[in-house]
Amino acid sequence: MSGAALDATGMEGLRTDQAPPLSIPTSFFLLAPLAMVASGALLAWAGDGVFVTRWSPYAMAATHLGTLGFLGSIMLGALYQVIPVVAGAPVPGVRLAHAVHALFALGVVALAVGLATGSAAWLTLAPALLGAAFTLFLPPVAVALVRAPTRGETVWGMRLAVLGLLGVAALGAFMAMGRAGHLHVSGDWLAWVTAHAALGGVVWVGGLVTAVSWQVVPMFYLTPALPAWSRRATVAAVGFALLAVPGALLGGGGPVAVSLGALPASVMVWWVHPAVALRAIQRRRRRRVDGSVRFWWAGLAAAPLLPILAAGALLGTDPRWSVALGWVFVWGWAGMIAHGMLTRIVPFLVWFHRYASLVGRVPVPTMRGLLPDGRIRAAVLLHASAVVVGGAAIASGSGLVARGAGLLLGATGGLLALNLLHALAPRSLPDVPAPPA
Numbered sequence: 001m002s003g004a005a006l007d008a009t010g011m012e013g014l015r016t017d018q019a020p021p022l023s024i025p026t027s028f029f030l031l032a033p034l035a036m037v038a039s040g041a042l043l044a045w046a047g048d049g050v051f052v053t054r055w056s057p058y059a060m061a062a063t064h065l066g067t068l069g070f071l072g073s074i075m076l077g078a079l080y081q082v083i084p085v086v087a088g089a090p091v092p093g094v095r096l097a098h099a100v101h102a103l104f105a106l107g108v109v110a111l112a113v114g115l116a117t118g119s120a121a122w123l124t125l126a127p128a129l130l131g132a133a134f135t136l137f138l139p140p141v142a143v144a145l146v147r148a149p150t151r152g153e154t155v156w157g158m159r160l161a162v163l164g165l166l167g168v169a170a171l172g173a174f175m176a177m178g179r180a181g182h183l184h185v186s187g188d189w190l191a192w193v194t195a196h197a198a199l200g201g202v203v204w205v206g207g208l209v210t211a212v213s214w215q216v217v218p219m220f221y222l223t224p225a226l227p228a229w230s231r232r233a234t235v236a237a238v239g240f241a242l243l244a245v246p247g248a249l250l251g252g253g254g255p256v257a258v259s260l261g262a263l264p265a266s267v268m269v270w271w272v273h274p275a276v277a278l279r280a281i282q283r284r285r286r287r288r289v290d291g292s293v294r295f296w297w298a299g300l301a302a303a304p305l306l307p308i309l310a311a312g313a314l315l316g317t318d319p320r321w322s323v324a325l326g327w328v329f330v331w332g333w334a335g336m337i338a339h340g341m342l343t344r345i346v347p348f349l350v351w352f353h354r355y356a357s358l359v360g361r362v363p364v365p366t367m368r369g370l371l372p373d374g375r376i377r378a379a380v381l382l383h384a385s386a387v388v389v390g391g392a393a394i395a396s397g398s399g400l401v402a403r404g405a406g407l408l409l410g411a412t413g414g415l416l417a418l419n420l421l422h423a424l425a426p427r428s429l430p431d432v433p434a435p436p437a
Helices: 003-009 023-029 033-045 057-087 094-117 122-148 154-180 188-223 230-250 253-283 291-303 306-316 321-353 372-398 399-424
Strands: none
Touching: 003 230, 003 306, 023 057, 023 094, 023 291, 023 399, 033 057, 033 094, 033 399, 057 122, 057 154, 057 188, 057 306, 057 321, 094 122, 094 154, 094 253, 094 291, 122 154, 154 188, 188 253, 188 321, 230 253, 230 321, 253 291, 253 306, 291 321, 291 399, 306 321, 321 372, 372 399
């Protein structure tokens, strides 16, 4: 790949020669819209049965389709791509990703069915499948992160996020087996749920979203680097949460003690990071406002609501606080950012793998041409509408409005699937001229 091509994509200095095959990250990315459609369909069918309380079977199923199915599949695929390119260490046995993909997809289905129906059989099968997927995923990824020659906050953030995934997966498996009647979960069940949510929310999802953003925001949007002090403080706060949350839980602390362990990370991930990221995006050299920038604006604008909703869920008596927290977390903050990153990352990967080596030899599609901005703008509007209508349904308690939110969420997932397939579709090119004799 030529130096000019690298300069044009902002990838100079990265180990693009170690990138995995295109099929590995994109196979995970294509699971995301399926999970979004499934979550929307469940909401459209059950209506306020999803929004009445987070403890309802349908609410738990829809939430895990969002956190594990939508966000989880994007984040696993992103780690396979980002670790070798950014951290500089290839993931050993990367072809095992195909087995991880299959086991993970089946595990998400089993968990959603088990939570929705209360079936002990499905709740027993789900941790077995997901446990097998993470057993094949975590050790190679951990080895790559330990061996990584690159140092800095992005790599440390990914390391902490992967440890957070290990913790949230272990807690989730333990609780699923408890709900299936195979294990006795001692202590305060709400404290266990709070620890599971805190590790998943601020360490796993929050840690990875912030760490990856430190690389992709300057690279794709030509912004200044996010301030070093904010990166270091975020890594320190997420590392503290990784220790304090399970420490409070195992020490017999209740939900308040567990939440206090996550408080510094919550402030950094949901208040400080959005402020510095929005400022960097505002100062970008490329002033054009495209659809993916709008996704970032929407997701970062939703983030400051999360500590407020979390406080209401912890201290208030209205069950809608917890429902709103889950809705804004999954589909407002993290969902918007993840959706926006897919609209940039997938076209770039397709261009890099299929067309970069042909630059200067034959006319090739541009990255923007692989996924036109009109499609991305439509996705922003549809996704934002789903989030707003869902919020209105939670506030009003209307089952009809809840079903409308489900239809909008399902439509957003459908459009995301079409957009990804459009970007991945092969394009015909002129014959490459033979090199001179």
